[in-house]
Amino acid sequence: MFxxxxxxLDHIVHLTPPGTVELASQQFRDLGFNVIPGGTHxxxxxxxxxxxxxxxxxxxxxxxxxxxxxxxPSSPDRRKRDSNPWSHKHPGWIDYAxxxxxxxxxxxxxxxxxxxxxxxxxxxxxxEVDGGRVREDGKTLKWVxxxxxxxQRRGSLPFFCGDVTPREWRVPIDPPSNSKHPSGVLGIAHxxxxxxAESLDAxxxxxxxxxxxxxxxxxxxxxxxxxxxxxxxxxALKPRLILSAPVDEEEETYLAERGPGVYEVAFxxxxxxxxRTSATPYGKIVWRVKAT
Numbered sequence: 001m002f003x004x005x006x007x008x009l010d011h012i013v014h015l016t017p018p019g020t021v022e023l024a025s026q027q028f029r030d031l032g033f034n035v036i037p038g039g040t041h042x043x044x045x046x047x048x049x050x051x052x053x054x055x056x057x058x059x060x061x062x063x064x065x066x067x068x069x070x071x072x073p074s075s076p077d078r079r080k081r082d083s084n085p086w087s088h089k090h091p092g093w094i095d096y097a098x099x100x101x102x103x104x105x106x107x108x109x110x111x112x113x114x115x116x117x118x119x120x121x122x123x124x125x126x127x128e129v130d131g132g133r134v135r136e137d138g139k140t141l142k143w144v145x146x147x148x149x150x151x152q153r154r155g156s157l158p159f160f161c162g163d164v165t166p167r168e169w170r171v172p173i174d175p176p177s178n179s180k181h182p183s184g185v186l187g188i189a190h191x192x193x194x195x196x197a198e199s200l201d202a203x204x205x206x207x208x209x210x211x212x213x214x215x216x217x218x219x220x221x222x223x224x225x226x227x228x229x230x231x232x233x234x235x236a237l238k239p240r241l242i243l244s245a246p247v248d249e250e251e252e253t254y255l256a257e258r259g260p261g262v263y264e265v266a267f268x269x270x271x272x273x274x275x276r277t278s279a280t281p282y283g284k285i286v287w288r289v290k291a292t
Contacts (some may be wrong), residue, residue: 003111004101004103004106004108004111005099005212005228006098006108006111006112006160006210006211006212007098007211007212007213007225007226007227007228008098008099008227008228008229008230009057009096009098009099009188009191009227009228009229009239009241010057010058010097010098010099010100010160010161010230011057011058011059011060011096011097011161011171012057012058012059012060012093012095012096012097012188012191012262012265013059013060013062013086013093013094013095013096013097014059014060014061014062014092014093014094014280014282014283015062015063015086015089015090015091015092015094015282016061016062016063016091016281016282017063017091018063018064018065018066018067018070019063019064019065019066020063021038021047021048021049021061021062021063022049024049024061024063024280025049025061027280027281028051028059028061028280031183031278031280031285032181032182032183032184032185033051033059033181033182033183033185034051034052034177034178034179034180034181034182035049035050035051035061036049036050036051036052036172036178037049037050037135037136038050038060038061038133038135038136039133039134039135039136039141040065040133040134041131041132041133042131042132042133042134043080044065045064045065045077045080045081045084046062046063046064046065046084046086047062047063047065048060048061048062048063048133049061050171050172051181052171052172052173052178052179053179053185053186053187053188054179054186054187054231054237055186055187055188055229055230055231055237055239056171056173056229056230056231057187057188057229057230057239058171059265062086064081064084064087068081068082068087085147085154089155090257090258090282091281091282091283092258092262092280092282092283093261093262093263093264093265093282093283093284094155094261094262095154095155095158095159095261095262096155096158096159096191096262097158097159097160097161098158098159098160098161098210098227099160099161099162099230100128100143100144100145100146100160100161100162100163101160101162102162102163102164102167104144104164107127107128107146108125108128108146108160108162109125109126109127109128109146112125112146112209112210113125115209115212116206116209119205119208119209120205121202121205121206121208121209122202122205122206123148123157123205123206123209123210124148124149124151125146125147125148125149126146126147126148126149126150127146128144128145128146128162129144129145129147130142130143130144130145130164131143131144131145131161133170135169139169140165141165141169141170142163142164142165143161143162143163143164143165143170144161144162144164145159145160145161145162146159146160146162147159147160153259153260153261155259155260155261155262156193156195156203156260156261157206157207157210158210167230171230183267183269183273183287184269184270184272184273185267185268185269186237186267186268186269186270186290187229187237187239187267187268188229188239188265188266188267188268189239189240189266189267189268189286189288189290190239190240190241190242190265190266190286191239191240191241191242191262191264191265191266192242192244192262192263192264192265192266193241193242193243193244193260193261193262193263194244194245194246194251194254194255194260194261194262194263195243195244195245195255195260196245196255196260197245197246199260200222200223200243200244200245203243203260204223204243207223207225207241207243208225211225211227211241213225213226221244221245221247222242222243222244222245223242223243223244224240224241224242224243225240225241226238226240227239227240227241236290237268237290251263262283263284264283264284264285264286265283265284265285265286266285266286266287266288267285267286267287267288268288268289268290269287269288269289269290270289270290271289271290271291273287273289274287274289275287275288275289
């Protein structure tokens with residue numbers, strides 16, 4: 001049976017405080033990104049906006065619609081909000097997703113769990129669950145989510161989003177201007193995951209089960225995998241997934257305060273750009289020049 005790729009970078013999630021999607025959108029515009037409207041997720045707990053890239057990957061700028069205190073204690077809505085995997089996350093880069101299967105007969109969870117059984121990595125993914133969102137134009141989107149089991153660390157391991165409705169409804173690449181950015185951003189260069197040094201080898205084994213390939217690079221400070229993008233034919237813009245331990249006091253403090261997960265996201269820019277680092281109000285950004 002055909003086995004779909006489990007290393008296609010779909011999107012990266014950036015969280016801001018409740019009710020701040022519009023503010024976050026302007027903050028990303030100020031950084032040189034073109035931000036387009038998203039919508040409200042099924043259940044009404046979260047809303048988002050999107051930064052679509054030419055490679056087909058995108059950034060999801062998300063926030064809860066209300067603080068937890070908005071919902072009466074022990075009410076169904078309060079329980080749903082508190083059980084959301086992002087409800088207790090600090091603002092910033094909080095998660096990342098790979099592209100899941102659109103075939104309802106294919107289970108990404110089964111594929112990864114079988115790999116883990118054979119290689120002994122210990123990673124485990126739960127069966128697929130339904131998800132969706134209503135766009136601002138009223139179009140209803142549907143997908144399935146495959147996520148690490150609760151005992152696994154969400155944000156260190158990716159979740160998967162597999163489209164039931166056409167992916168271009170969820171990631172509007174037309175008109176082409178949607179993926180044109182004033183900063184010259186072309187695509188994602190890398191996603192860097194920060195973990196404690198003692199867990200590097202175990203985490204690497206689990207990510208290898210997820211990605212389906214061994215790392216392409218290994219050093220004392222971490223491991224690197226080569227990923228794919230939703231749009232084929234852009235080999236030069238393939239992103240990397242980097243798993244590393246802290247290399248300085250700032251990163252050690254970040255890890256101690258927030259726990260393991262996405263620490264920084266790097267973007268390819270054209271030759272007219274320049275190598276630099278910057279930040280959203282909550283997360284680190286690296287700009288890397290892609291020579292022609």
